[in-house]
Amino acid sequence: MKQLARALRKQQTDAEKLLWSRLRNRQLQGCKFRRQQPIGPYIADFLSLEPKLIIELDGGQHTEQQEQDNQRTRYLQALGYRVLRFWNHEVLNDLDAVLEAIRIAIVV
Incomplete structure (x- = not known):
C-alpha cells in the first residue's frame, strides 16, 4: 500500500495538485493534511488527523463506481472519519467554494 500511495503522489491529477497547493503546510485553519494516505485497504486522497477529516476527489470514472x-x-x-467528496471539475472551476466547505467541516 505504501508503494502505491507513493506512486499516486507522483501521478497527481491537476485537481489534486491544485487542492494540495492550498492544503499543504497548514494553510487551511492550521490543519496538517497528508496526501495519498493509506487507511486500511484504501488510500485517502487527503487526510487530516486532527479533525479526522478525509477529502476525496472524484473524476469521471466515479460515476460508474458509486457503490x-x-x-x-x-x-x-x-x-470515525468524516468524508467530503468533490468532483475534479469543482476544484478546478470553483476552488474557493471547495475550500470554504472544507473550512466549515474542520470547524464543526
Missing part, C-alpha cells in the same frame, strides 16, 4: 465509493465511505466513517 464502491459508498462502501469506501462507510468503512472510513466506521473508523
Whole structure:
C-alpha cells in the first residue's frame, strides 16, 4: 500500500495538485493534511488527523463506481472519519467554494 500511495503522489491529477497547493503546510485553519494516505485497504486522497477529516476527489470514472465509493465511505466513517467528496471539475472551476466547505467541516 505504501508503494502505491507513493506512486499516486507522483501521478497527481491537476485537481489534486491544485487542492494540495492550498492544503499543504497548514494553510487551511492550521490543519496538517497528508496526501495519498493509506487507511486500511484504501488510500485517502487527503487526510487530516486532527479533525479526522478525509477529502476525496472524484473524476469521471466515479460515476460508474458509486457503490464502491459508498462502501469506501462507510468503512472510513466506521473508523470515525468524516468524508467530503468533490468532483475534479469543482476544484478546478470553483476552488474557493471547495475550500470554504472544507473550512466549515474542520470547524464543526
